[in-house]
Amino acid sequence: xxxxxxxxxxxxxxxxxxxxxxxxxxxxxxxxxxxxxxxxxxxxxxxxxxxxxxxxxxxxxxxxxxxxxxxxxxxxxxxxxxxxxxxxxxxxxxxxxxxxxxxxxxxxxxxxxxxxxxxxxxxxxxxxxxxxxxxxxxxxxxxxxxxxxxxxxxxxxxxxxxxx
Amino acid sequence: xxxxxxxxxxxxxxxxxxxxxxxxxxxxxxxxxxxxxxxxxxxxxxxxxxxxxxxxxxxxxxxxxxxxxxxxxxxxxxxxxxxxxxxxxxxxxxxxxxxxxxxxxxxxxxx
Numbered sequence: 001x002x003x004x005x006x007x008x009x010x011x012x013x014x015x016x017x018x019x020x021x022x023x024x025x026x027x028x029x030x031x032x033x034x035x036x037x038x039x040x041x042x043x044x045x046x047x048x049x050x051x052x053x054x055x056x057x058x059x060x061x062x063x064x065x066x067x068x069x070x071x072x073x074x075x076x077x078x079x080x081x082x083x084x085x086x087x088x089x090x091x092x093x094x095x096x097x098x099x100x101x102x103x104x105x106x107x108x109x110x111x112x113x114x115x116x117x118x119x120x121x122x123x124x125x126x127x128x129x130x131x132x133x134x135x136x137x138x139x140x141x142x143x144x145x146x147x148x149x150x151x152x153x154x155x156x157x158x159x160x161x162x163x164x
Numbered sequence: 165x166x167x168x169x170x171x172x173x174x175x176x177x178x179x180x181x182x183x184x185x186x187x188x189x190x191x192x193x194x195x196x197x198x199x200x201x202x203x204x205x206x207x208x209x210x211x212x213x214x215x216x217x218x219x220x221x222x223x224x225x226x227x228x229x230x231x232x233x234x235x236x237x238x239x240x241x242x243x244x245x246x247x248x249x250x251x252x253x254x255x256x257x258x259x260x261x262x263x264x265x266x267x268x269x270x271x272x273x274x275x
Contacts, residue, residue, distance in 0.1 A: 008166060012174040019177075022197060023194075051234050073193045102179075109173060109176060114169060150246035
């Protein structure tokens with residue numbers, strides 16, 4: 001194992017542990033904080049894969065915005081604390097499905113990509129931006145329209161009905 | 165130099181944990197968090213394959229798509245932000261009408 005792979009293993013282990021605690025936590029706020037740890041480790045993985053711009057977008061959007069949004073959601077809805085209140089009766093079968101998916105994917109991926117290696121060339125933000133605005137202009141505009149539609153939709157949905 | 169299986173197995177593990185969360189959680193906000201985990205797993209895959217395949221691409225003819233994987237990741241992040249906004253608006257609306265956000269008690273369309 002190279003140094004990169006050791007660091008990756010550390011980041012990945014912390015991220016997976018935090019994700020496991022996220023889906024087993026008995027307190028919803030703790031779950032949100034474990035989500036922060038997990039997303040930050042994913043950002044570290046991006047940095048390690050030399051995708052710098054994506055890593056900082058991950059920190060800004062996910063850790064900065066989406067988690068705050070989720071915490072607001074938790075704050076506005078009263079959630080009871082405890083395993084029975086947060087989990088349903090399908091824990092066993094869900095665990096079987098999840099482990100089955102993981103085992104199947106791992107076998108397939110190991111079999112296919114055992115010897116493949118990533119050549120860690122840096123991706124400069126300027127090149128990523130030039131790519132984005134040369135070849136993906138239309139999808140970019142569509143995403144901006146989607147965000148506008150989501151904004152209006154969220155306001156319409158969450159607004160209190162006025163007595164007419 | 166890093167072997168491609170490391171990010172792929174990491175992403176597969178995150179995805180499986182997200183599946184468990186979606187299936188086993190009752191609270192609507194926790195289900196949304198598990199969906200975020202699954203989206204992140206897909207993003208890790210996109211970035212890893214972009215970095216893996218970039219060395220093999222011909223920069224002359226494919227100059228516009230050299231970073232397609234990373235740009236798709238940015239799009240997925242933007243769509244995830246929109247999805248969380250709408251999802252939380254729906255959760256808050258359900259909470260206001262039904263006094264609960266447990267997804268198994270919201271069964272109006274179930275028979």
